[in-house]
Amino acid sequence: MINWTKAIVRPSTAILDAIKVINDASTQICFVLDEQERLIGTITDGDIRRGILARINLDRPVTDIMNSSPTVLSEHQERSRAKILMQERQQSRIPIVTDDGKLIDVISLEDFTDIPAKETSVVILAGGLGMRLRPLTETIPKPMVPVAGRPIMEHLLENLRNQGFRNISIAVNYLSHVIEDYFGDGSRFGLNISYIREEDKLGTCGALWLLDRRPVEPMLVMNGDLLTRVNMQSLLDFHADQGAEITVGAVEHITEIPFGVLNAEGVQLKSLIEKPKLSHMVNAGIYVLNPSVLQMLDGSKMDMTDLIEMSLNKNGLVSVFAIHEYWRDIGRAGDLKLAEEEIEGLG
CATH class of the missing domain: 3.90.550.10 (Spore Coat Polysaccharide Biosynthesis Protein SpsA; Chain A)
Known part of the structure; x- marks a missing residue:
């Protein structure tokens, strides 16, 4: 299980600081929360890599690169639904939010299965x-x-x-x-x-x-x-x-x-x-x-x-x-x- 509480950033957080958060937390993602702890966006490895290749200033706020419409699961939905969403959207993390958008948990692909051995040479x-x-x-x-x-x-x-x-x-x-x-x-x-x-x-x-x-x-x-x-x-x-x-x-x-x-x-x-x-x-x-x-x-x-x-x-x-x-x-x-x-x- 990932410790998603270590992967929280604020809208004003610099992209460079968000990179450090992701790397330190080993989550491959961080969650952008407002002052009411509502999820307003996510930033993944891919978002950061695209930003770096686009030569975006890493001192800019995370709102410049975040996904403002992330895939989420309602607290009322069955958590098994997260596995289906991850397969459909090719994601490895699904946030769980309350009716008013507050982040309360994150489901990881590792929660459902061990990492299988890869055949890649x-x-x-x-x-x-x-x-x-x-x-x-x-x-x-x-x-x-x-x-x-x-x-x-x-x-x-x-x-x-x-x-x-x-x-x-x-x-x-x-x-x-x-x-x-x-x-x-x-x-x-x-x-x-x-x-x-x-x-x-x-x-x-x-x-x-x-x-x-x-x-x-x-x-x-x-x-x-x-x-x-x-x-x-x-x-x-x-x-x-x-x-x-x-x-x-x-x-x-x-x-x-x-x-x-x-x-x-x-x-x-x-x-x-x-x-x-x-x-x-x-x-x-x-x-x-x-x-x-x-x-x-x-x-x-x-x-x-x-x-x-x-x-x-x-x-x-x-x-x-x-x-x-x-x-x-x-x-x-x-x-x-x-x-x-x-x-x-x-x-």
């Missing part, structure tokens, strides 16, 4: 040298660097398992025995783990050529040095809704210029912006690939960026999935320190 890319984390990675591969007492990749795999994903292939090369000795066949982690063994370095996606079984449905592919709480089913659903060939997970990266920026025409100053912040959507190292994409591989070295460009060049549809949940790439030693603090807070 997942590939974890874990063959890199981890040069930026030397000397830590001289004796262990980067995905095995410990965060809060456990390897980075164990946190990643635990999150996948908790979301119902069981079938995991791990692409290994550098110090592969360390990974294989620790995770084995995955049974002690509640997973089915197999290994893609690169004899030569094949880049960030070339190892997919070596898959024993080619998937018949879209597959998840992600870097093995990530810590994240991304809702992978939402990502897969988005991919299907877009009809995409490839979907790229993206996070917002803010760059602050530590100087005043001059906007000049010739020698005449028109305006000055003090220490502006630039926002870009950057690659999060999480992808969904259609099986047909694998036909572009030929066993030679290829990076994911090359595969994406090949898809674009043949007019393939590549979509962008905005990630607002917790995400951290462990690229440098400083990231490890931050991750230690953050992962403890996530529980």
Whole structure:
């Protein structure tokens, strides 16, 4: 059951604060209540992702992106009706309201059933040298660097398992025995783990050529040095809704210029912006690939960026999935320190 009382915001709440509420409460939704505790709207993962991609100012109030006509259940209706509504509307949360619109409870899909095991194939890319984390990675591969007492990749795999994903292939090369000795066949982690063994370095996606079984449905592919709480089913659903060939997970990266920026025409100053912040959507190292994409591989070295460009060049549809949940790439030693603090807070 979800603790919906932690997912309440007010109409004046900033979108950025609502994102934090959703992530902290792990509800995938928050509820906008007025001063009389009446439900006036909801904000879901999808609402936030659409807002981020539309480059909406996250300091704006939640009323700018909320659904002001959410599907609700009356307190007088049978609660079993909620399951039907969730199936019809493809929702996982249904608010229950009184006759005067006050929110009194929330029914979750998890209230009716355990999360079933998913057949989706997942590939974890874990063959890199981890040069930026030397000397830590001289004796262990980067995905095995410990965060809060456990390897980075164990946190990643635990999150996948908790979301119902069981079938995991791990692409290994550098110090592969360390990974294989620790995770084995995955049974002690509640997973089915197999290994893609690169004899030569094949880049960030070339190892997919070596898959024993080619998937018949879209597959998840992600870097093995990530810590994240991304809702992978939402990502897969988005991919299907877009009809995409490839979907790229993206996070917002803010760059602050530590100087005043001059906007000049010739020698005449028109305006000055003090220490502006630039926002870009950057690659999060999480992808969904259609099986047909694998036909572009030929066993030679290829990076994911090359595969994406090949898809674009043949007019393939590549979509962008905005990630607002917790995400951290462990690229440098400083990231490890931050991750230690953050992962403890996530529980």
